[in-house]
Amino acid sequence: MALITASGLIDNLRAKGLKCSFAESLTGGMIACGIVDVPGASDVLDGSIVSYSDSFKINVLGVPSSVIEEKTAVSHDCAVAMAQGALRLSGADIAVSVTGYAGPGDGADGTPCGTVYIGFADRNGSGAYKHHFDGDRDEVRTATRDSAYSLVNERIALL
Numbered sequence: 001m002a003l004i005t006a007s008g009l010i011d012n013l014r015a016k017g018l019k020c021s022f023a024e025s026l027t028g029g030m031i032a033c034g035i036v037d038v039p040g041a042s043d044v045l046d047g048s049i050v051s052y053s054d055s056f057k058i059n060v061l062g063v064p065s066s067v068i069e070e071k072t073a074v075s076h077d078c079a080v081a082m083a084q085g086a087l088r089l090s091g092a093d094i095a096v097s098v099t100g101y102a103g104p105g106d107g108a109d110g111t112p113c114g115t116v117y118i119g120f121a122d123r124n125g126s127g128a129y130k131h132h133f134d135g136d137r138d139e140v141r142t143a144t145r146d147s148a149y150s151l152v153n154e155r156i157a158l159l
Helices: 006-016 030-036 054-059 065-071 076-089 137-158
Strands: 020-024 045-050 094-100 115-122 125-132
Touching: 006 030, 006 137, 020 030, 020 076, 030 045, 030 137, 045 076, 054 065, 054 076, 065 076, 076 094, 076 115, 076 125, 094 137, 115 137, 125 137
Parallel strands: 020 045, 020 094
Antiparallel strands: 094 115, 115 125
């Protein structure tokens, strides 16, 4: 994925008349904050949900509890369900979700720190990508944000 700035992403969304939304776990609002830092963000950002806990993912985003129980919250299936929930709750054209382990420790199931799933949902379908980002907590979160922006930008080209 080619990296894109929040400003460049806003320009690309605006050029196509599209809106995006996010469901953020490990980034805790960092993705939306980067967008909102740019004047004109209201033209393209419909909203962002910080869904840090499993219960919030289930009760607000509609992630099936079976996904959390069988696959964990840091999984392909959870990322897809989070993005689908954000798309359903918003008026956006593209929704992107992030879930993972920013550290400093590994997940309780032994999943390594830096493991991140970035999901998407739009009118052409949904899916998720697994990433492993090196670095400390802030570096993992920043790399996740940047990759989320790049994924939105890729989806714009398909809409």
